[in-house]
Amino acid sequence: MLTCKQLIEALVDYVDGRLSLSRRFAVMVHLFCCGHCRSYLQDYQTTIKATRESALQVDEPPAVEVPEDFVQAVLKARKDA
Amino acid sequence: MVQDIPPHGVGLDAAETSLLIALRQGGEAAFETLVRTYGGRMLSVAKRFFANTDDAQDAVQDAFLSAFKALPTFDGRSQLGTWLHRIVVNASLMKLRTLRRHPEQSIDHLLPQFLEDGHRVSPSPGWKNSLSEMEKVETRETIRNQIAKLPESYRTVLLLRDIEEYDTETVARMLDLTESAVKVRLHRARQALRTLLDPLFGEDSSC
Numbered sequence: 001m002l003t004c005k006q007l008i009e010a011l012v013d014y015v016d017g018r019l020s021l022s023r024r025f026a027v028m029v030h031l032f033c034c035g036h037c038r039s040y041l042q043d044y045q046t047t048i049k050a051t052r053e054s055a056l057q058v059d060e061p062p063a064v065e066v067p068e069d070f071v072q073a074v075l076k077a078r079k080d081a
Numbered sequence: 082m083v084q085d086i087p088p089h090g091v092g093l094d095a096a097e098t099s100l101l102i103a104l105r106q107g108g109e110a111a112f113e114t115l116v117r118t119y120g121g122r123m124l125s126v127a128k129r130f131f132a133n134t135d136d137a138q139d140a141v142q143d144a145f146l147s148a149f150k151a152l153p154t155f156d157g158r159s160q161l162g163t164w165l166h167r168i169v170v171n172a173s174l175m176k177l178r179t180l181r182r183h184p185e186q187s188i189d190h191l192l193p194q195f196l197e198d199g200h201r202v203s204p205s206p207g208w209k210n211s212l213s214e215m216e217k218v219e220t221r222e223t224i225r226n227q228i229a230k231l232p233e234s235y236r237t238v239l240l241l242r243d244i245e246e247y248d249t250e251t252v253a254r255m256l257d258l259t260e261s262a263v264k265v266r267l268h269r270a271r272q273a274l275r276t277l278l279d280p281l282f283g284e285d286s287s288c
Contacts, residue, residue, distance in 0.1 A: 003195075003198065003199025003200070004199055004200050004204075005195040005200075005201070006199065008193055008201070011268065012264050012268035012271070013264070016249075036201060039204070039206065039207030040201075040204070040207070042207055042208070043207055043208050043211075043282075044271060044272070044275060046208060046211045046282070047271050047274050047275045048243050048271060049215070050211070050215055050224050050274075050278060051224070051228060051239060051244060051271075052244060053224070054221045054224035054225045054228065054244075055244045066116070066117055066124065070120065070124070070138055070141075070142075071117060071120060073138075073142065074120070074141075074142050074145050074146075075109070075112060075113060077142055077145075077146060078112060078145070078149055081146055081149075
C-alpha cells in the first residue's frame with residue numbers, strides 16, 4: 001500500500017486524472033483506508049477552487065476602477081509609439 | 082493584412098463590432114473607450130502576477146500597445162475582452178522576465194512534513210466550512226492576499242494553471258520549463274497555499 005507521503009506526492013496527477021489505472025487504484029485504496037489523506041485531498045481540491053474563486057470576484061465590474069492618470073498614460077504611450 | 086470583421090454573433094456583440102470598426106479607423110475616442118472599458122479588468126489580471134501596482138500598470142500598458150498594433154489582424158472570432166485577457170497575461174509574463182530576480186524565500190515550512198515511515202507529522206483536521214466561507218467578499222480578498230505571499234516562481238505557475246486554466250504543457254512552454262518542473266511547482270504552490278489558508282478555513286478559524 002502507498003504511504004501517506006507517496007499518496008500526497010501523487011495528488012497533482014490524481015486531480016488531473018493523469019495517473020495510470022494501477023496507480024489510480026492504489027491511491028483510491030489508500031484514501032479508503034486513511035481519513036487524514038481523505039481530508040488532505042478534500043482540502044487540496046478546495047484550495048484549487050479557492051484560487052479560482054478568488055479571481056472571479058475581481059473580474060466583475062464595478063469592483064475594478066481604472067485610474068484616470070493610467071488611462072491618460074496609455075493614450076499618451078500610444079501616440080508616442 | 083487586415084482581417085475582415087465577422088458578422089455579429091460569431092465572437093463580437095454589436096457594441097464590440099462598432100468599437101472594433103472605430104478602432105481600425107484610428108479614432109482617438111475609440112481607443113479611450115477601449116482603455117476605460119477593459120483597463121480595469123486587465124489591471125486586476127496583471128495585479129495577480131506582481132507584488133507592486135506599478136509593475137502591473139506597466140504590463141497593462143505594454144498589453145494595450147501590443148493590442149493596438151495587432152488590431153488589424155484581430156479576427157473578431159473571440160470577444161474583445163477575451164482577446165485582451167490573453168494579451169495581458171502574455172505581457173505580464175514578459176514583464177516578469179525583465180524584472181531583476183531576487184533570491185526567493187523557501188516554502189518548505191509550508192509543506193507537509195513526514196516521518197521516516199511515510200506518515201504525516203501532526204496532520205491537521207480537515208476544513209469544514211470552506212465552501213460557505215468562499216462566498217464572502219472578505220474571504221476572497223484574504224485568499225488573494227495569501228496567494229500574493231507565495232514566491233513569484235510558484236505564484237506564476239499557480240495562476241496560469243488554476244486561474245487561467247492553461248494545461249501543464251502550455252504553461253511549460255510559456256515559462257520555458259519542463260512539464261515535470263511545472264507539476265512540482267504547482268503541487269508545492271497548492272500545498273503551501275493550503276497551509277496559508279488553514280487559519281481561514283480550519284477548525285480554529287474565527288471567521
